[in-house]
Amino acid sequence: xxxxxxxxxxxxxxxxxxxxxxxxxxxxxxxxxxxxxxxxxxxxxxxxxxxxxxxxxxxxxxxxxxxxxxxxxxxxxxxxxxxxxxxxxxxxxxxxxxxxxxxxxxxxxxxxxxxxxxxxxxxxxxxxxxxxxxxxxxxxxxxxxxxxxxxxxxxxxxxxxxxxxxxxxxxxxxxxxxxxxxxxxxxxxxxxxxxxxxxxxxxxxxxxxxxxxxxxxxxxxxxxxxxxxxxxxxxxxxxxxxxxxxxxxxxxxxxxxxxxxxxxxxxxxxxxxxxxxxxxxxxxxxxxxxxxxxxxxxxxxxxxxxxxxxxxxxxxxxxxxxxxxxxxxxxxxxxxxxxxxxxxxxxxxxxxxxxxxxxxxxxxxxxxxxxxxxxxxxxxxxxxxxxxxxxxxxxxxxxxxxxxxxxxxxxxxxxxxxxxxxxxxxxxxxxxxxxxxxxxxxxxxxxxxxxxxxxxxxxxxxxxxxxxxxxxxxxxxxxxxxxxxxx
Ligand SMILES: Cc1cc2nc3c(=O)[nH]c(=O)nc-3n(C[C@H](O)[C@H](O)[C@H](O)COP(=O)(O)OP(=O)(O)OC[C@H]3O[C@@H](n4cnc5c(N)ncnc54)[C@H](O)[C@@H]3O)c2cc1C
Ligand code: SF4
Numbered sequence: 001x002x003x004x005x006x007x008x009x010x011x012x013x014x015x016x017x018x019x020x021x022x023x024x025x026x027x028x029x030x031x032x033x034x035x036x037x038x039x040x041x042x043x044x045x046x047x048x049x050x051x052x053x054x055x056x057x058x059x060x061x062x063x064x065x066x067x068x069x070x071x072x073x074x075x076x077x078x079x080x081x082x083x084x085x086x087x088x089x090x091x092x093x094x095x096x097x098x099x100x101x102x103x104x105x106x107x108x109x110x111x112x113x114x115x116x117x118x119x120x121x122x123x124x125x126x127x128x129x130x131x132x133x134x135x136x137x138x139x140x141x142x143x144x145x146x147x148x149x150x151x152x153x154x155x156x157x158x159x160x161x162x163x164x165x166x167x168x169x170x171x172x173x174x175x176x177x178x179x180x181x182x183x184x185x186x187x188x189x190x191x192x193x194x195x196x197x198x199x200x201x202x203x204x205x206x207x208x209x210x211x212x213x214x215x216x217x218x219x220x221x222x223x224x225x226x227x228x229x230x231x232x233x234x235x236x237x238x239x240x241x242x243x244x245x246x247x248x249x250x251x252x253x254x255x256x257x258x259x260x261x262x263x264x265x266x267x268x269x270x271x272x273x274x275x276x277x278x279x280x281x282x283x284x285x286x287x288x289x290x291x292x293x294x295x296x297x298x299x300x301x302x303x304x305x306x307x308x309x310x311x312x313x314x315x316x317x318x319x320x321x322x323x324x325x326x327x328x329x330x331x332x333x334x335x336x337x338x339x340x341x342x343x344x345x346x347x348x349x350x351x352x353x354x355x356x357x358x359x360x361x362x363x364x365x366x367x368x369x370x371x372x373x374x375x376x377x378x379x380x381x382x383x384x385x386x387x388x389x390x391x392x393x394x395x396x397x398x399x400x401x402x403x404x405x406x407x408x409x410x411x412x413x414x415x416x417x418x419x420x421x422x423x424x425x426x427x428x429x430x431x432x433x434x435x436x437x438x439x440x441x442x443x444x445x446x447x448x449x450x451x452x453x454x455x456x457x458x459x460x461x462x463x464x465x466x467x468x469x470x471x472x473x474x475x476x477x478x479x480x481x482x483x484x485x486x487x
Contacts, residue, residue, distance in 0.1 A: 041127045045073035047111060047119045055108035056121060061464045062088045062095075066105060066121055073124055082132040085125060090162040090467065091204060093133070094187065095460050096126025098196050100300070100331040104460070133203065141211025143171035149477045152177065152230045154221050155240035157185020158459045159450025161204065162466030163238050163473070164213045170474055174213045177230065179220035182274075183208075185242055187459065189267045192304050194311060198273055227419040231446070236473045239432060239441070239448040240466065241415065243456050247408040249296070253354030258368035260286060262301050262407035269308050288314040292400050294371050296320045296351055297407030298327075303334040305405045306343045317343045318399065322350040322376050322389045346399065348376045350389065355398055370398040410456045431455050439469035447473055 048070040056066045065084055072081035085092045101107065101122040112118035132138050150173035153160045160176055161183065168174045182188050184201040209215060221227055221241075231237055246261045248254070268286035271278045280286040288309035295305045298321035309317045319338070321328060324347045328335055339345065350373070357369035375395035378387035412430040416422050425433040425442035432441055432448040439447040449465035451457055 041124050042074055042076065044120050045070040045124055048074070049111060051110045053110065055110065056105040056119075059108040060105045061458075061460045062467075064088050064092075064105070064125070069128065070119065070121070070124060073128060078128060078131055079135070079137050082128050082137055085128055086132075086138075089125075090165050090463050091158065091459075092125050093129035093200060094158070094196065094204070095463070096122045096124070096129065097200070098191060099458065099460050100333070102331060102333050138207070141165065141168055141207065141213075143169055143212075145171045147171040147173070147477075149173065149235045150175065150233070151236045151238065151473055151477075152234035153238045153240060154178075154227075154230065155185060155238075155242060155450070155452075156180070156183035156205075156215065156217075157240060157242050157450060157462060158187055159242075159452075159462035159466040159469075160185070160238065160240035161208065162463040163240065163449060163470040164208055165211075166467055166470035167473060168208070168211050168213050170470075172474075172477065175216060175234070176208075176213060177216045177219045177221055177225070179218070179224075181218050183215055183217065189270050190263065190301075190304075191459075192266060192308050193270065193273045194307065195304070198270070222415075222419040227421055231443075235477055236445045236447065238439070238466075238469055238473065239415070239446065239452060240450045240462075240469075241413075242451040243410040243412045243431075245411040245413050246406065247411060249351060249406055249408065251351055251353045253356055253366065253368070256354055256356050256366040256368040257285075258402055259354060259404045259406065262295075262297070262305050262405055263410070265305060265405050266301075266308060269312070288312040288317070288403055290315055291403045293317045293403045293405065294320055294399055294401040295405045295407055296371070297409070298323065298329055299407065299409060300330045300334055301409070302405075302407035303330050303338050305407050306338050307334075307341060309403075309405075310338075310341045310343060314403075318346050318401075319343055320346045320349050320351065320371065320373065320399070322348065323378060323387070324348055327378070327386065346373070348378070348389070349373045349399075350376055352396060354404065368401060368404055370400045371404060373397055373399050410451075412452055412455070415452070429455060437468050438472035439465060440472060445476060447476075 048067055050067055050071060054067050057063055069081040069084045089095060099122055105121045106112060106118040109118040151167050153164055153174065153176045156176045156178035164174045164176050180189065183205045187196060187201045188198060219225055221230065246263060265286050268278045268281040272281050289312050291314050293309040293314045295302050302319055306317050306319050351371050352374045353372040354368050355370040355372060356366040375392040376389040377392055379390040380388060382388050414430060416424045416426060423443060427433050432452050434441050434448040434453045439449045441448050447469045449469040450462035453465060454461060
């Protein structure tokens with residue numbers, strides 16, 4: 001991969017500052033791609049006290065050997081630091097950019113806890129691997145021995161790709177099926193480019209393809225090919241399809257034009273970054289430019305939507321959340337970033353319905369004009385100890401909006417029904433029932449990993465699951481399993 005040309009990628013925030021609202025035309029967005037020079041990496045790494053109780057490591061889902069690669073970086077031994085970092089993490093440059101470090105490694109750094117500010121572990125991790133790509137230290141995937149057994153992976157998100165990487169390195173024949181036209185899953189079409197540049201994801205796709213992983217894209221399993229056909233083709237199958245069913249609001253007026261789903265809004269924006277023709281974006285349907293935007297929800301997806309709307313040139317951006325700031329499910333750092341970028345948070349507020357406006361004379365289409373907001377207060381705790389929001393009677397008002405984005409979370413699709421495999425067991429939440437640490441499902445030779453097992457989670461956990469499942473698949477194949485015939 002040495003010297004590989006990065007794909008052209010246009011990011012509105014970085015490349016088109018004139019598109020930002022006037023008071024936001026500045027250069028101090030908290031972008032992860034800000035230059036991180038060698039001396040800063042060394043300076044940060046040398047702050048690690050080598051404390052001997054590496055809580056950072058135990059709170060990293062991949063148990064990365066953080067203290068050791070920080071020490072190597074501080075000593076200028078960057079290539080060794082890279083070798084050590086990639087031994088436990090398939091995509092360190094991606095985790096370095098988008099892990100919620102404040103909840104994981106950095107939040108548990110003893111220097112942070114003693115009040116002196118964490119070592120910026122994620123930024124160093126990103127820096128080490130970006131440098132490794134630039135310097136040609138990232139080796140192509142070239143298995144020592146080719147094996148005849150093959151594995152089919154459904155889903156090219158981080159779980160599927162991490163497994164593909166490990167299995168291919170072990171010499172197995174790997175085919176990844178995905179319904180989208182590009183691999184990467186939510187790394188490509190969910191997470192915005194200002195958090196994770198798309199050329200960084202495509203660089204990994206190119207590395208896997210170059211290493212012999214076959215990608216069958218635009219292939220919706222259950223529609224374009226049956227699950228049984230895939231099982232019949234491969235010794236083992238990994239299901240890594242993520243969770244995509246949007247939790248939808250049920251309120252009067254919710255079907256009006258201008259009320260959209262977060263995943264559609266973010267996908268359109270990401271597609272545009274690739275230079276694709278996106279009709280819904282160009283028509284304004286999925287574009288916040290010049291609009292009053294209200295995003296409903298308090299998680300990281302909501303933060304991605306508000307920050308995308310700011311960058312698209314929205315007139316105003318508000319985030320409506322039914323609890324208070326202390327109870328937001330999203331990363332505190334993301335909330336802080338959004339605030340600094342001009343997003344207004346409307347706490348303790350829930351949508352009751354939507355008003356429509358009649359500027360579409362001559363058509364029967366209802367167009368959203370505002371959100372009917374009802375104020376809430378926090379009441380008694382529920383079974384989990386979290387305070388339940390309660391209605392404050394008589395406090396309703398209308399929040400003006402001409403684009404409303406619903407970001408209320410995701411649920412799994414009903415895979416056993418969609419794929420015609422009722423014997424594939426699921427939990428009461430609809431996620432696939434899989435053995436902890438191996439991902440083994442109720443079907444022989446079929447494993448599962450990532451969000452489809454955990455429910456909506458994190459990239460780093462998807463990588464961990466993909467790696468664990470790959471190890472279990474290798475064991476399974478090594479035991480000489482014969483091809484499981486389609487039923
Ligand atoms: C907007 C957004 C922002 C996020 N930001 C962050 C963040 O900053 N940091 C973080 O750690 N996590 C973040 N997450 C969560 C993270 O993206 C997911 O936890 C992670 O991507 C899950 O990986 P996965 O491989 O299980 O699934 P996915 O990434 O969802 O990939 C699943 C793949 O399976 C494919 N697929 C599904 N069904 C089929 C089918 N029937 N046939 C063929 N292919 C199929 C899909 O097309 C997709 O490519 C974010 C999530 C969202 C929605
Ligand atoms: S993978 Fe994530 S949690 Fe682990 S060290 Fe890297 S940034 Fe921290």
